[in-house]
Amino acid sequence: MSTVATEAELTAERRSPAPRLPAPRKRPRQRNWLTIWALMLPAIIALIALIAVPVYKMVVLSFEKPNIFTHKYKNVGWANYKSVLGDHEFWTVVFKSVIFDVAAAAATVICGVAVATAMMHMNKALKLAVSTGLLLVWATPQFIGATVWQWFFDTEFGVANWLALHLGFTKEFQHSWYTSQWTAFFVVFLVVVWQSVPFVALAIYGALLTVPEELNEAAEMDGAGPVTLFRRVTLPLIVPVLIISTLLSVIWDFRVLTQIAFTTQGAPYGQTNLLGPYIYQKAISSGAYGVASAIGVVVTVMLMGLSYFYVKIMRREDQ
Amino acid sequence: MKTRHVSVVAVAAALALAGCSNGSSSTTSSASNTPTSSATVTSASPSDSPTASAGADKNQTATINVTLMKDSIPPATQAAAIAEMKKQYPNVTVNVEILSWDVRAAKWTAAWSAKPATIDAAEMGNTDVLSWASQGALADLDPTAFETNATWLDSLKQAGTFDGKLYGVPYYAGSRVLWYNKKTLGTATAPTTLDELQTLAAKYKTGGNSGIYLPGRNWYVNTGFLVDAGMDSIATQTGGTWKGNLASDAGVKGIERLKAFAAAVSAAPADVDETNDDKIFGQKKAAMVIEPGWWNGVVSAPGPKGQAFPAADLGAWTMPGTNGPLPQFLGGSNLAVAANTAHKDLAVAWVNVLAGTVVQTLVAKAGSIPNTTTLVDQVPAGPGKMAAAAAAGKGWFTPTSVNWSKVETANIMKDFFTKVLTPGTDAKTVAAEYDKKIEAILNAAA
Amino acid sequence: MTGRRQHHVIANTFGVITLLTSLFPLYWLLTTSLKPANQIRTTDPVLFPHPVEFANYQTAWNTEGFLTSLKNSVIITALAVGIGIGIAFFAAVALGRFWFRGRTLFIVILILIQMIPGEALFVPYVVLSQDLKIQGKMVTLVLVYISFVLPLSIWMLRGFVRAVPKEIEEAALVDGASRAKAFRKVLFPLIAPGIVATSIFGFLSSWNEFVYAYTLTNSPGQYTVPVLLHSFIGPRTADWGAVMAMSVVFTVPAAAFFLFVQRRAVGGLTAGAVKG
Incomplete structure (x- = not known):
C-alpha cells in the first residue's frame, strides 16, 4: 500500500541534504550504522509482526470471499473492490465522514489552542483545575463519556430538553435530538470535540511552556501587541506540535465509532453512521469480511493523500 | 433516544x-x-x-x-x-x-x-x-x-x-402481556378488544403521560398490529424471490390502526425503543406498558436502593387485538x-x-x-401463564431468510416504525420504501 | 501593565468556561454514581443527589471480579505501554539523531499506519491470534495494544529527541563520554518528560480499549475494567449507578497519576530547555 509513498520518499531522500547530524569526528561511519540498526531493529521487528502482517492479511482478505468458520477462502479478484467503489452508500458515508472530520478536527484544534493559550495566562489555581479537568475527561472511558452526553440530549430524560423547557425556549418537552440528521450530528460532534480537546490542549500547552519567557518579554519590550506576539513568537515555536495534533485529529475523527455507537446509533435512519460504524457493521455484524477488508484498503489509500502534505512539511522541517 | x-x-x-x-x-x-x-x-x-x-x-x-x-x-x-x-x-x-x-x-x-x-x-x-x-x-x-x-x-x-x-x-x-398500574386503573376490567383498550387507555393520556407507553422503535410489539390486520409475514418468498408485505393492503391497514392507537393512548416518542419502559412506568408516567411475562422481575426487583415498583400494584392482562389477543412475536x-x-x-x-x-x-x-x-x-399462574397462553395463539416470526439478521443489524424495522409513526408521514409510501430496503437485503446473495 | 491584566481576565474567564464544559458531564457521571436508582434518568433531571448514597460503590466493590479486572487492566496496560515505549524510545533516538537512508520513509509509514481503519483489522488480528494459538490468552491483548501504542510513540518521542539541542549531547561527547553514556546521562533525562507524555497517551489507548478486550478473551477472569463495565449494561437491566461508580473508581487514580507525572514532566521539560 505504500508504493506511492515509497517513490515519493526515495526522491525526497535523494534530494535531502547531507547528514544533518554528522557523527562526531574521529568515529568511523561503520559504528553509526551499527548503532542505528541496533536502535531500530526492535521497532522494525515489532512493526512487521504486529502491523505489517495483519495489514498484509487484510489486503489478502480484500481479494477473497472468506468463510472464516470453515476456513475456506475463495479468491474473487477485484469483486470486493468493485462492490465497495460502486456502492452509492459507501460514497455517501465517505462524504459525510470527510465533512464531519474537517469540522470536528478544526473545532478540536481551535479549542485546544485557545485553552492552551489561556492556560498560560490563568491564575495558578485555575490552571491546575483546568488541567485536572482536561486529564479527567481524557481518562474517562470513551463509552461512558459518550453515554453521559447521550443522556443530556435524551428525548425523555435529557437535561438539554429540561433546560430548554424551563428557560422557556420550547413549550414541548420531548424535543427529539435524534430525528434530524443535523441535531444528531451535533450531539456526536460535541462528544467527539469534548473528548479530543484535552489531548490537543495539553500537547500545545506543553509546547507553549517551552517558549522561553525571555523571548516573550523581549518582544513585548519591542512593543509587540498580543496578536503579533502570538503570531511572531509563539506560533512558530509550537508549529510542530500544532501540525502533529491537527494531523492526528484529522486521522482519528475520520472514523469515530464509539461516540456514535453510544449516542445516536446511526439515528435517524442510519444517517449518522460514519465510516467507523459502517466498517464495523460490514466487518463484524454482517460477516462481509472480504468487503470490509476492501473498505479498509480503500480508506487507507484515500487517507494516504494526507501523508503527502506531511511529507512536504517534514522535508521543509529537515532543511 | x-x-x-x-x-x-x-x-x-x-x-x-x-x-x-x-x-x-x-x-x-x-x-x-x-x-x-x-x-x-x-x-x-x-x-x-x-x-x-x-x-x-x-x-x-x-x-x-x-x-x-x-x-x-x-x-x-x-x-x-x-x-x-x-x-x-x-x-x-x-x-x-x-x-x-x-x-x-x-x-x-x-x-x-x-x-x-x-x-x-x-x-x-x-x-x-x-x-x-x-x-x-x-x-x-x-x-x-x-x-x-x-x-x-x-x-x-x-x-x-x-x-x-x-x-x-x-x-x-x-411472550408479551399488557402490564398495568393497579392504583391508576382502579377497578377497570380487562379489555377484550383493541377498541376497548384504546378507550380505556386514552383516559390516562394526559400531558406528557401515556395511557399505554408505546415507543416507536419497539418493533416486536408494533409489527403485531400489522399481523393483526391480516399481514402474513414481513416478507414472503415466492419462486426464490423475497417480497416485502409492509405495503400490502393488510399491512397498511395495520399501520393505520397502529398510528391511530398510538396517537390516542401513547405519549412515547417515535424514535425511542422499549429500554425505558421500566423507568417510565416506575415514575408513573404511564398507566400501562407492553412487556414480557417475566417483566415483573425487572420493574419490581427488590434492589438495594428501594426503587422497585410495588409488586402489589402491578397487574397484567392479555394484550388484546382486533379479534382475540394481539398476535405476538414468537421470540x-x-x-x-x-x-x-x-x-x-x-x-x-x-x-x-x-x-x-x-x-x-x-x-x-x-x-x-x-x-x-x-x-x-x-408456568405459575398470572402474567407468565398469560404470556404462555398468548404465545399459544396466533403469532408471527421473522422471514426465514439467512439474510434476515442483516435487516435487524441495519435497524431497518426500527427505522421503519420511527418513520411511519412520525406524524405527517404517509403509511403506504413509507411502507413501500421499507419493503424495497428489505427486499434488497433479503434478495442479495448471502 | 493593563494589557497584561486584561489578558488574565480574559484567560481566567475562558478557563472557567472550559472548566464548566469539561467537568459538567463528569459531574453528572459522579452524581449518577451517588444516586439511588429511582433518581437516575428521570423526566425531571436530578441535579443534586439527595440523599447522597454510596450503595453503588458498595455494589461496585462487591462485584465479582472487580478487583481481578482492575488487576488485569493494570498488568496488560503496563506491559503494553512499557514494552511499546521501550522499543519506541530506541527507534526515536535513531530517527531523531541520525540520518540514514529510508528514515523519512519510515516516519511516513508510521503516519500511514494511523490511517488504517482499526475495524478492518479486526478479522486479521483474530485470524492471526488463532494461527499463533494465542487466542484467549492475555498476551494477545498485550500484543494488540503494543501495535496501538508503538507507531505513535515512536513518532512522538522522535519529536522530543529532536527538541533536545544536539549541542548538549555533543558537548558531552567532546568531554570524552562514550556515545552510550551520552545517551544515558544527557539525552535520556532530557527526554524523560517526553517519555512520560507519550506514555500517558499509550496508557489511555490501552486502558480504555473495549472491542479486542472483549472478543479476544475467553472468560470473566480475563476481563479488563471496560469489559466488566459493559457487562452491566443490559437492554432492560442496566445498573447505571454501579456502572458509573465503577468508572469513577477506574478513572480517578489514572487521572491523579497523570496529574502527578504531567506536572513533573512539564517542569522537567522547561528546566531542560532553559538550562540547555
Whole structure:
C-alpha cells in the first residue's frame, strides 16, 4: 500500500541534504550504522509482526470471499473492490465522514489552542483545575463519556430538553435530538470535540511552556501587541506540535465509532453512521469480511493523500 | 433516544428477551419423535454427529466454555444447570460467560472461527441461528440426542432449523402481556378488544403521560398490529424471490390502526425503543406498558436502593387485538454448538442439560415459557401463564431468510416504525420504501 | 501593565468556561454514581443527589471480579505501554539523531499506519491470534495494544529527541563520554518528560480499549475494567449507578497519576530547555 509513498520518499531522500547530524569526528561511519540498526531493529521487528502482517492479511482478505468458520477462502479478484467503489452508500458515508472530520478536527484544534493559550495566562489555581479537568475527561472511558452526553440530549430524560423547557425556549418537552440528521450530528460532534480537546490542549500547552519567557518579554519590550506576539513568537515555536495534533485529529475523527455507537446509533435512519460504524457493521455484524477488508484498503489509500502534505512539511522541517 | 448503551450494531438487543413464542402446544414436528430420556447422547445417532454419538465418556476430565445471554435465565437456574452437569460429568468444568446482546456478533466471530472453537456452546436469539448456521459456524445436531425433543415448541424448533437440519436446540420462549398500574386503573376490567383498550387507555393520556407507553422503535410489539390486520409475514418468498408485505393492503391497514392507537393512548416518542419502559412506568408516567411475562422481575426487583415498583400494584392482562389477543412475536432463545468445537460430545451434553426436564422445569417456574409443551403447565399462574397462553395463539416470526439478521443489524424495522409513526408521514409510501430496503437485503446473495 | 491584566481576565474567564464544559458531564457521571436508582434518568433531571448514597460503590466493590479486572487492566496496560515505549524510545533516538537512508520513509509509514481503519483489522488480528494459538490468552491483548501504542510513540518521542539541542549531547561527547553514556546521562533525562507524555497517551489507548478486550478473551477472569463495565449494561437491566461508580473508581487514580507525572514532566521539560 505504500508504493506511492515509497517513490515519493526515495526522491525526497535523494534530494535531502547531507547528514544533518554528522557523527562526531574521529568515529568511523561503520559504528553509526551499527548503532542505528541496533536502535531500530526492535521497532522494525515489532512493526512487521504486529502491523505489517495483519495489514498484509487484510489486503489478502480484500481479494477473497472468506468463510472464516470453515476456513475456506475463495479468491474473487477485484469483486470486493468493485462492490465497495460502486456502492452509492459507501460514497455517501465517505462524504459525510470527510465533512464531519474537517469540522470536528478544526473545532478540536481551535479549542485546544485557545485553552492552551489561556492556560498560560490563568491564575495558578485555575490552571491546575483546568488541567485536572482536561486529564479527567481524557481518562474517562470513551463509552461512558459518550453515554453521559447521550443522556443530556435524551428525548425523555435529557437535561438539554429540561433546560430548554424551563428557560422557556420550547413549550414541548420531548424535543427529539435524534430525528434530524443535523441535531444528531451535533450531539456526536460535541462528544467527539469534548473528548479530543484535552489531548490537543495539553500537547500545545506543553509546547507553549517551552517558549522561553525571555523571548516573550523581549518582544513585548519591542512593543509587540498580543496578536503579533502570538503570531511572531509563539506560533512558530509550537508549529510542530500544532501540525502533529491537527494531523492526528484529522486521522482519528475520520472514523469515530464509539461516540456514535453510544449516542445516536446511526439515528435517524442510519444517517449518522460514519465510516467507523459502517466498517464495523460490514466487518463484524454482517460477516462481509472480504468487503470490509476492501473498505479498509480503500480508506487507507484515500487517507494516504494526507501523508503527502506531511511529507512536504517534514522535508521543509529537515532543511 | 436510541438505546443508548447498545453498540453500533446493536441491533436486536431486545431480541431475545423479546420474545414470546408460540408456546403453541402441541404441534410437535415431524421428524424426531422418540424422546430419549437419558440425559446423554448415547447411541441414537445418525450420521452427522459421530462424536456425540460416541456417548460422552462420563469420567473424562475436560473444560468447556459456554456462553449465555445477558438478562436471560435467572442465576439460580444457571447454577442448577451447572450442578446438573456436574452430576452427570463429575470431572468436567463448565465455564459460563454471560454475553451482552450488542456485541455478541464480535464475540462469536472470534470464538467460532478458531480451531478449536473457544466457545463450545452458546445461547442465541432465535433469529440469530439461521445466519450463523448458514455461514458454517454451527454444528448440526441430532435431535434425538436431546431429552425433550419430541415435545419441543414448534416455533423454536423451526427457528433452529436450517436446510432441514437442526442447529439450534429450543431453549425457552417468552411472550408479551399488557402490564398495568393497579392504583391508576382502579377497578377497570380487562379489555377484550383493541377498541376497548384504546378507550380505556386514552383516559390516562394526559400531558406528557401515556395511557399505554408505546415507543416507536419497539418493533416486536408494533409489527403485531400489522399481523393483526391480516399481514402474513414481513416478507414472503415466492419462486426464490423475497417480497416485502409492509405495503400490502393488510399491512397498511395495520399501520393505520397502529398510528391511530398510538396517537390516542401513547405519549412515547417515535424514535425511542422499549429500554425505558421500566423507568417510565416506575415514575408513573404511564398507566400501562407492553412487556414480557417475566417483566415483573425487572420493574419490581427488590434492589438495594428501594426503587422497585410495588409488586402489589402491578397487574397484567392479555394484550388484546382486533379479534382475540394481539398476535405476538414468537421470540425466544436457542442453544447451539460450535462447528469447530473440540468437545462436541460435552457441548451437546451441556445443551441437553439446559434443554432437559430439570432445568426447563425451573425455567417454567421462573415465568418463562419452557421449550417443551409438557412443561408449560409448570408456568405459575398470572402474567407468565398469560404470556404462555398468548404465545399459544396466533403469532408471527421473522422471514426465514439467512439474510434476515442483516435487516435487524441495519435497524431497518426500527427505522421503519420511527418513520411511519412520525406524524405527517404517509403509511403506504413509507411502507413501500421499507419493503424495497428489505427486499434488497433479503434478495442479495448471502 | 493593563494589557497584561486584561489578558488574565480574559484567560481566567475562558478557563472557567472550559472548566464548566469539561467537568459538567463528569459531574453528572459522579452524581449518577451517588444516586439511588429511582433518581437516575428521570423526566425531571436530578441535579443534586439527595440523599447522597454510596450503595453503588458498595455494589461496585462487591462485584465479582472487580478487583481481578482492575488487576488485569493494570498488568496488560503496563506491559503494553512499557514494552511499546521501550522499543519506541530506541527507534526515536535513531530517527531523531541520525540520518540514514529510508528514515523519512519510515516516519511516513508510521503516519500511514494511523490511517488504517482499526475495524478492518479486526478479522486479521483474530485470524492471526488463532494461527499463533494465542487466542484467549492475555498476551494477545498485550500484543494488540503494543501495535496501538508503538507507531505513535515512536513518532512522538522522535519529536522530543529532536527538541533536545544536539549541542548538549555533543558537548558531552567532546568531554570524552562514550556515545552510550551520552545517551544515558544527557539525552535520556532530557527526554524523560517526553517519555512520560507519550506514555500517558499509550496508557489511555490501552486502558480504555473495549472491542479486542472483549472478543479476544475467553472468560470473566480475563476481563479488563471496560469489559466488566459493559457487562452491566443490559437492554432492560442496566445498573447505571454501579456502572458509573465503577468508572469513577477506574478513572480517578489514572487521572491523579497523570496529574502527578504531567506536572513533573512539564517542569522537567522547561528546566531542560532553559538550562540547555
